Amino acid sequence: MAKPVRAAIGGVWITCVFCKGGLFRDREVKLNSTGMELFNFAWANESAIGLICWNCGYVHLFANKDVELYKVRKDEF
Structure with a gap:
């Protein structure tokens, strides 16, 4: 199971825009484009x-x- 993390940009903590929560699971997400998919270059997408x-x-x-x-300690979630 994934462990929760806190996140920040430039020293500013990120909170959920919907519920204002401060704990997240993180993962890399490919920003696929149609052209790159068409020519089998999806691996090169940003x-x-x-x-x-x-x-x-x-x-x-x-x-x-x-x-x-x-990282978040177990007693924080």
Whole structure:
């Protein structure tokens, strides 16, 4: 099972836009384009950081590579 993380950009904590939660699951998300898929170059598509809200499941996408992830202790979730 994935472990929750907290995330920040430039020292500003990220919170869920839907429920205001501050814990997320993270994963890499490919930003596929039709042209790249058509020519079998999907592997070369840009990727983003996906933060999935631990509380409500809302998916946040960040193409900004400056997103910082912080581990959360078990007693925090």
